[in-house]
Amino acid sequence: SAVISQKPSRDICQRGTSLTIQCQVDSQVTMMFWYRQQPGQSLTLIATANQGSEATYESGFVIDKFPISRPNLTFSTLTVSNMSPEDSSIYLCSVPIYREDTQYFGPGTRLTVL
């Protein structure tokens, strides 16, 4: 398995501001994923963060709105830019564990935009 931590655990932000969410893993991983979970909904993949290259974004998500950094094999950040109330969600990072063919999730960051 993997131990994943996220900061902050929750935040309340004003419209038009940006928030950077951190994800730390206890082991080196090639790929990290960022998901969004809107209230009462399932998880939607935002992007795949690869170390040493640009993140790969899913349809409907763009780099200007959700810039991602991946400076090393244990850490990644997701920024939610120019926030609006529609961005209020739980943002989760996850890592694949190839030898188990599974994915483990962080505890999530609960974002509320006023």
Next chain:
Amino acid sequence: GQQLNQSPQSMFIQEGEDVSMNCTSSSIFNTWLWYKQEPGEGPVLLIALYKAGELTSNGRLTAQFGITRKDSFLNISASIPSDVGIYFCAGQLYSGGSNYKLTFGKGTLLTVNP
């Protein structure tokens, strides 16, 4: 894209009852994963299924990977109050390289009355 149909959407049961939920897909997956999410937490992996027809147990939980690789079910026996949460199925399709994207069902909200 791939879609997972998860049912039921919600269940209200009495403590001690058995629970069953399932997921079906329009296409095949290499791996089926079942997660549980409690309020304020990220999804926690319960069971992973790797082979068509595979039946796997984890304590009071039993899950099966459908023979067609397009469906899976999760059973919980003798439910207890701490089983409360949202249960998600997720299909994983390995498409080469390090591509391990998950597709999630919409979740089953389980409430257990003591």
